[in-house]
Amino acid sequence: xxxxxxxxxxxxxxxxxxxxxxxxxxxxxxxxxxxxxxxxxxxxxxxxxxxxxxxxxxxxxxxxxxxxxxxxxxxxxxxxxxxxxxxxxxxxxxxxxxxxx
Amino acid sequence: xxxxxxxxxxxxxxxxxxxxxxxxxxxxxxxxxxxxxxxxxxxxxxxxxxxxxxxxxxxxxxxxxxxxxxxxxxxxxxxxxxxxxxxxxxxxxxxxxxxxx
Numbered sequence: 001x002x003x004x005x006x007x008x009x010x011x012x013x014x015x016x017x018x019x020x021x022x023x024x025x026x027x028x029x030x031x032x033x034x035x036x037x038x039x040x041x042x043x044x045x046x047x048x049x050x051x052x053x054x055x056x057x058x059x060x061x062x063x064x065x066x067x068x069x070x071x072x073x074x075x076x077x078x079x080x081x082x083x084x085x086x087x088x089x090x091x092x093x094x095x096x097x098x099x100x101x
Numbered sequence: 102x103x104x105x106x107x108x109x110x111x112x113x114x115x116x117x118x119x120x121x122x123x124x125x126x127x128x129x130x131x132x133x134x135x136x137x138x139x140x141x142x143x144x145x146x147x148x149x150x151x152x153x154x155x156x157x158x159x160x161x162x163x164x165x166x167x168x169x170x171x172x173x174x175x176x177x178x179x180x181x182x183x184x185x186x187x188x189x190x191x192x193x194x195x196x197x198x199x200x201x202x
Contacts (some may be wrong), residue, residue: 004143004154006107008185020192023165029195042154042187043106051187053105053154055141084109086143086152091121095128096140099200 001099002063002088008042008051009073009081015045035061038099055100059085103201104163104190109143109152110174110182116146136162156201160186182197 014022018023019041030039037055044050066083072083093100115123120142131140138156145151157163167184174182195199 004141006109006154008187010109011114016190017192019190023193024108024196031197036197039194040105040199040201041190041193041197044185044187049185049187053107056200084145084150085152086109086145087119089120089142089144090117092124092128093140093141095125096132096137096142097143098139100141 002037002090003056004086004088005054005058005062005066005083006051007054007066007069007081007083008087009051009078010048011043011050011078012048014047015043015050019043019050033061033065038067055088061086076091081091102159103191104153104157104159105187105189106163106184107152107187108155108167108182109150109172109186112144112151112179112181114146114150114151116144120144120151123138130168134162134166137166150188156189174191178185 035057037057039052039054042051046082062085069079090100136158138158140153140155143154163186171182183193189201191201
């Protein structure tokens with residue numbers, strides 16, 4: 001069952017291309033995580049927030065990643081992490097061209 | 102600039118196939134919304150929540166949809182809506198196979 005993970009948290013930057021440069025190595029490691037299908041990196045310089053939306057192949061992989069990543073964010077000084085795990089409603093998402101497969 | 106919208110809210114069902122049946126017509130209308138590229142429908146029966154993750158072609162379209170959809174959810178009795186708009190960090194998302202194009 002595909003599982004979606006939403007994470008967001010207060011973030012003071014870097015944003016945009018500077019974020020890309022700072023986090024390229026991290027991104028290259030994240031795509032190798034077990035069960036990860038994709039991640040979209042999110043950022044909002046106006047509200048000083050960042051995060052990600054992830055699709056995993058199953059709930060166990062998503063939960064395991066969330067625990068590891070939350071610990072990593074906390075260790076880097078991030079506080080106020082909000083994370084939610086959801087199942088995907090496949091037929092409704094298919095109607096709306098959702099990239100779930 | 103692609104813009105991601107996260108929405109979630111308390112929800113007591115229906116979930117799964119019953120949700121599909123109840124909301125198929127709504128999904129067919131949502132994919133026609135201006136600027137929408139895709140929507141993934143999210144649900145969590147255990148935590149009694151539902152929502153969606155949307156990708157729009159630009160921030161203006163995302164903001165316009167959010168205002169319309171929030172009013173529609175509120176009119177249907179939904180309270181406690183949490184919505185966040187984010188820019189997409191394109192190069193980091195590309196590394197992580199993010200479906201942003």
